[in-house]
Amino acid sequence: MNGKFFKNIEVATALGLKEEVLYVEKQVVSKTLTQTNNVSITLFAFDKGEEISTHSAPGDALVYVTEGEVTITIGDNDPVIVKEGEIILMPANIPHGLEANERFKMMLVIVKG
Secondary structure, eight states: OOOSSOOSSOTTOOOOGGGGSOOOTTOEEEEEEEEOSSEEEEEEEEOTTOEEEEEOOSSEEEEEEEESEEEEEETTSOOEEEETTOEEEEOTTOOEEEEESSSEEEEEEEEOO
16 A cells, blocks of 8 residues: 555554664765655755755755754854754745754655745
8 A cells, every 4th residue: 555645655654754764874865755846755864974055945944853963054044953853944945054963864844835
C-alpha cells in the first residue's frame, strides 16, 4: 500500500525521523518524503562542517532539527543556533543559509501559496 502524496516512507508504520536518513562522511544526505506544487517535505543529514550556501526559496521554509545543532542565518538577522527539538521559520524569498556545527539532522517543510 502506498500513500497518495508521500513517497520513500512506509504506510501504517510508526517511524523515527532520526533513523530515516543516515550520515555520510563529508556529505549532505537528503530523502524527499513529498513534493507537490505547494508543499515539500525533505529529511536531511549533514556531516559536521557541511553547509548550504545563502539562497532563497519561493515558499516559507520551516526547519525542525531532529538531532544535533546547526547555525542558520536568515536575511540581515544575526545567526541563530538551532538545537535538537527546536524549529525555525525562514520566510519566503528571504536569503538564508546554514552550517552544521556538528553532525545534525533536520526535517525541512516548504509551503508555497
